[in-house]
Amino acid sequence: MGIQAFFDTRLSRFLLLVVLMVGLQACFVINDIRQYRASQRPAPKEFIQVNYGEGGYPLTILFSKGPAHNHPLMALWIEDLEGNFIQTLFVAESVGRGVFRHGDPSEGFWQPGPVRRPAALPYWGHQRGIRANDGYFIPTKDTPVADAITGPTPKSDFELTTHTPGHTLRQFRLLFEINQAWNWNNYWTNNKFPDNVHYASSGQPALVYEAIIDLDSRNKVFSMVPIGHSHWSGENGELFRDISTLSTALEIVSSILVVIPSQ
Numbered sequence: 001m002g003i004q005a006f007f008d009t010r011l012s013r014f015l016l017l018v019v020l021m022v023g024l025q026a027c028f029v030i031n032d033i034r035q036y037r038a039s040q041r042p043a044p045k046e047f048i049q050v051n052y053g054e055g056g057y058p059l060t061i062l063f064s065k066g067p068a069h070n071h072p073l074m075a076l077w078i079e080d081l082e083g084n085f086i087q088t089l090f091v092a093e094s095v096g097r098g099v100f101r102h103g104d105p106s107e108g109f110w111q112p113g114p115v116r117r118p119a120a121l122p123y124w125g126h127q128r129g130i131r132a133n134d135g136y137f138i139p140t141k142d143t144p145v146a147d148a149i150t151g152p153t154p155k156s157d158f159e160l161t162t163h164t165p166g167h168t169l170r171q172f173r174l175l176f177e178i179n180q181a182w183n184w185n186n187y188w189t190n191n192k193f194p195d196n197v198h199y200a201s202s203g204q205p206a207l208v209y210e211a212i213i214d215l216d217s218r219n220k221v222f223s224m225v226p227i228g229h230s231h232w233s234g235e236n237g238e239l240f241r242d243i244s245t246l247s248t249a250l251e252i253v254s255s256i257l258v259v260i261p262s263q
Helices: 003-041 092-096 122-128
Strands: 048-050 058-065 075-080 084-093 100-103 111-114 160-161 171-179 207-214 222-225 225-229 255-261
Touching: 048 058, 048 100, 075 122, 084 092, 084 122, 092 100, 122 171, 171 255, 207 222, 207 255
Parallel strands: 048 160
Antiparallel strands: 058 160, 058 255, 075 084, 075 171, 100 111, 171 207, 207 225, 222 255
16 A cells, blocks of 8 residues: 555544544534423423312412422412411422421432421411421321322422312402422521521521402402511411512512403
8 A cells, every 4th residue: 555545544534533523522412402402491381170079169270480480389278358267279298298208318318208397388387277296287197188189299380270168258368378498598598597497498488479359250360469478487377478588489489360260
């Protein structure tokens, strides 16, 4: 083989190797782009139906998440206009059953287990008014709420269909409490209450939304608005009306609409 042919062969092999490397790199880039686009794609809307027994008037709750939404816990319930608790319509199953997905690390890895988190949804718990043996106003593993009104925390926007308990209520309050663990800000810092174990897994306290529903009104769509926040450690059932210290807690939700279907 002549010198020129030798170098031509070496050059051809080198160019082929370069082409293969460029092509392989392009495949990696394309795959990364696809994965990034998939991660940015909004999660599909979820549909939830709860049914706790004999029903009255249908209600549809349209929840749109905000930019700070990240697996929050939530509860939805109904009260009369005087603020008397009537019925839980929906509650995250970890709170409703007293068992959290990452509740037991005893085997060297996280697995479901009973956990007491009174700071999760304290306003709902105190309004519900059922006190457990340990003094907390939240369900336990042994005294859970009915399966019909619990479900996994929705990962994104959702539509929940439910109904009023019976046909006697025409005007009532609909309440929604939402809380996101370890949601700190400049006011609700992780060392604000260093000796409070329940605050340590909370951060900004749960936010409470409300809508006054009038089934006799021409209006068939009601917007839920924030009316205050719960106690930061679940110590009591007080509703704190000043929400000026909250930041990202107000961005968990974009909007919550209550729709009354045609009757």
